[in-house]
Amino acid sequence: MVHADASTFAQGVTKEEAYQQVLDQAEGLFFEQRNWVCNLSNAASLLWHAYKSLPFPSNQVNWAGFYTLDPLSLSPPQQQQQLILGPFQGKVACQTIAFGRGVCGAAAATQQTQLVGDVAAFPGHIACDGASRSEIVVPVVVEGKVVAIIDVDCAVVDGFDEVDRVWLERFAGVIAGACDWP
Amino acid sequence: MVHADASTFAQGVTKEEAYQQVLDQAEGLFFEQRNWVCNLSNAASLLWHAYKSLPFPSNQVNWAGFYTLDPLSLSPPQQQQQLILGPFQGKVACQTIAFGRGVCGAAAATQQTQLVGDVAAFPGHIACDGASRSEIVVPVVVEGKVVAIIDVDCAVVDGFDEVDRVWLERFAGVIAGACDWP
Numbered sequence: 415m416v417h418a419d420a421s422t423f424a425q426g427v428t429k430e431e432a433y434q435q436v437l438d439q440a441e442g443l444f445f446e447q448r449n450w451v452c453n454l455s456n457a458a459s460l461l462w463h464a465y466k467s468l469p470f471p472s473n474q475v476n477w478a479g480f481y482t483l484d485p486l487s488l489s490p491p492q493q494q495q496q497l498i499l500g501p502f503q504g505k506v507a508c509q510t511i512a513f514g515r516g517v518c519g520a521a522a523a524t525q526q527t528q529l530v531g532d533v534a535a536f537p538g539h540i541a542c543d544g545a546s547r548s549e550i551v552v553p554v555v556v557e558g559k560v561v562a563i564i565d566v567d568c569a570v571v572d573g574f575d576e577v578d579r580v581w582l583e584r585f586a587g588v589i590a591g592a593c594d595w596p
Numbered sequence: 597m598v599h600a601d602a603s604t605f606a607q608g609v610t611k612e613e614a615y616q617q618v619l620d621q622a623e624g625l626f627f628e629q630r631n632w633v634c635n636l637s638n639a640a641s642l643l644w645h646a647y648k649s650l651p652f653p654s655n656q657v658n659w660a661g662f663y664t665l666d667p668l669s670l671s672p673p674q675q676q677q678q679l680i681l682g683p684f685q686g687k688v689a690c691q692t693i694a695f696g697r698g699v700c701g702a703a704a705a706t707q708q709t710q711l712v713g714d715v716a717a718f719p720g721h722i723a724c725d726g727a728s729r730s731e732i733v734v735p736v737v738v739e740g741k742v743v744a745i746i747d748v749d750c751a752v753v754d755g756f757d758e759v760d761r762v763w764l765e766r767f768a769g770v771i772a773g774a775c776d777w778p
Contacts, residue, residue, distance in 0.1 A: 418687035418725030439688070447691050449666070451633055452681040459688045484631070499634040501683040505600035506621070506641045509629050543600030 417443075421459050423467035432464040433581035440588055450593035454480045454562070455501035457589060461566065462503035470570075476545055477504035477567040481511060481518055483560060485596055497522055497563065504567070508542040516540035521551035522560045527579050531572045548573040552582040554590045561595040599625075603641050605649035614646040614654075615763035622770055632775035636662045636744070637683035639771060643748065644685035652752075658727055659686035659749040663693060663700055665742060667778055679704055679745065686749070690724040698722035703733035704742045709761050713754045730755040734764040736772045743777040 420439040423432055443456045458479040465475035479502020487496040487510075495513040514523040516538050521528045528551045533539045536549075546567035554562040564582055568574065602621040605614055625638045640661040647657035661684020669678040669692075677695040696705040698720050703710045710733045715721045718731075728749035736744040746764055750756065 417690050418727065421687040443688065443691070449668070449680055449691075451664070451683070452691050455661070455681050455683050456688045456691070459684070459686065463687065479637070482633070486631070498631055499637050501633070501637050502641070503685050504641065505603040505645065506625065506638045508599050509625070509631075509634050509638070545600065 417456075420456075421463035423464050425467055427467070429468055429472060429577050430581070432468055433577075433585070436460045436464050437581075437585060437588060440585070440592075444588070444592040448592065448594045450482070450562075450595055451501065453589070453593050454482075457585075458501045458503050461564075461585075465566070471568060471573040474569045474573055475566055476569045477502060477507065477543065477565070479503060479507070479565060480554075480562050481522075481565060482562040482596075483522075484510060495522070500562065502565075505543055508540060511540060517549050518551050518563055518565055521553050521563050525553050525555055525560055527552045527583060529574055529576075529579055531574075533567075543567065545569050547571045550574040550578050550582060552579070552586045554586045556590050556595060561590070564589075599638075602638075603645035605646050607649055609649070611650055611654060611759050612763070614650055615759075615767070618642045618646050619763075619767060619770060622767070622774075626770070626774040630774065630776045632664070632744075632777055633683065635771070635775050636664075639767075640683045640685050643746075643767075647748075653750060653755045656751045656755060657748055658751045659684060659689065659725065659747070661685060661689070661747060662736075662744050663704075663747060664744040664778075665704075666692060677704070682744065684747075687725055690722060693722060699731050699733050700745055700747055703735050703745050707735050707737055707742055709734045709765060711756055711758075711761055713756075715749075725749065727751050729753045732756040732760050732764060734761070734768045736768045738772050738777060743772070746771075 461478040480500035481497035482500045484498035497511040548568045552564040643660040662682035663679035664682045666680035679693040730750045734746040
């Protein structure tokens with residue numbers, strides 16, 4: 415199979431079926447490959463193409479990708495943990511986000527998924543793209559520490575629900591165990 | 597300005613004007629940010645959205661992104677230099693490519709841009725995506741060594757020309773100097 419076929423999702427499948435395919439394809443792509451940049455790059459592509467195959471509102475996703483723990487933020491003089499942009503699909507994005515700031519920073523600081531139906535109502539929301547109206551952010555945790563977050567934005571309010579939460583948390587678990595983190 | 601606006605390209609501009617905007621936006625995004633994953637992720641997004649704003653055949657680009665030198669390939673037991681997938685926009689892609697293999701491997705091994713009008717005619721072409729028909733690969737060279745390649749695929753034959761070569765080589769020069777490489 416050529417690799418691109420992994421991002422081909424049938425029309426008419428349920429969201430659960432699309433996420434199952436994301437996980438199955440990811441596990442195949444991650445087999446004997448633990449480079450985190452490589453694996454997150456393919457993971458972002460899988461997520462993007464899954465959403466584009468689904469009906470409204472999932473097909474309104476306008477950004478899907480990752481931020482990772484910025485290694486430079488762990489040492490002096492910064493001493494404030496921050497996220498740094500990782501592989502993604504969509505428009506250009508903010509480079510760094512302090513732990514605790516906005517939806518991504520909240521997920522990183524609390525190690526809890528943030529499911530935000532209307533980003534305009536979220537305290538301290540960072541508008542990398544004014545077109546984004548809802549967002550889900552899921553932490554990727556290894557040995558009690560956040561190494562990355564999955565970040566997905568949608569151009570309509572209430573773009574995500576508990577199905578997204580459950581499956582993206584499963585995906586975060588697969589990703590956590592599949593990569594050697596810096 | 598919100599970051600996403602950097603990927604907004606006006607319709608009706610020339611290819612030269614679109615590439616100029618890519619370089620201008622990239623230099624702004626790279627200012628005081630030398631993390632290579634972050635910068636290549638935004639660079640892939642800039643390229644992708646530039647192509648999508650242009651007329652045929654540039655709007656038929658179906659993959660735009662990077663491979664980098666795989667650090668694991670430099671030490672025993674592998675001892676065969678290889679590229680590993682970096683940030684990109686498009687469908688899932690091959691994870692590793694040996695120096696010398698296919699269009700990407702040829703660019704890495706020779707440190708020369710590969711402008712391939714018909715990939716089916718290129719010896720040893722690696723079909724990550726059977727839909728790709730033409731390709732341009734530009735090496736990113738730092739102190740005489742290839743640290744990465746820019747790889748762009750197009751779904752039609754002869755998708756790229758000398759304008760692409762000139763501007764992507766300029767972009768490779770900007771990228772080479774803007775990042776701390778592993």
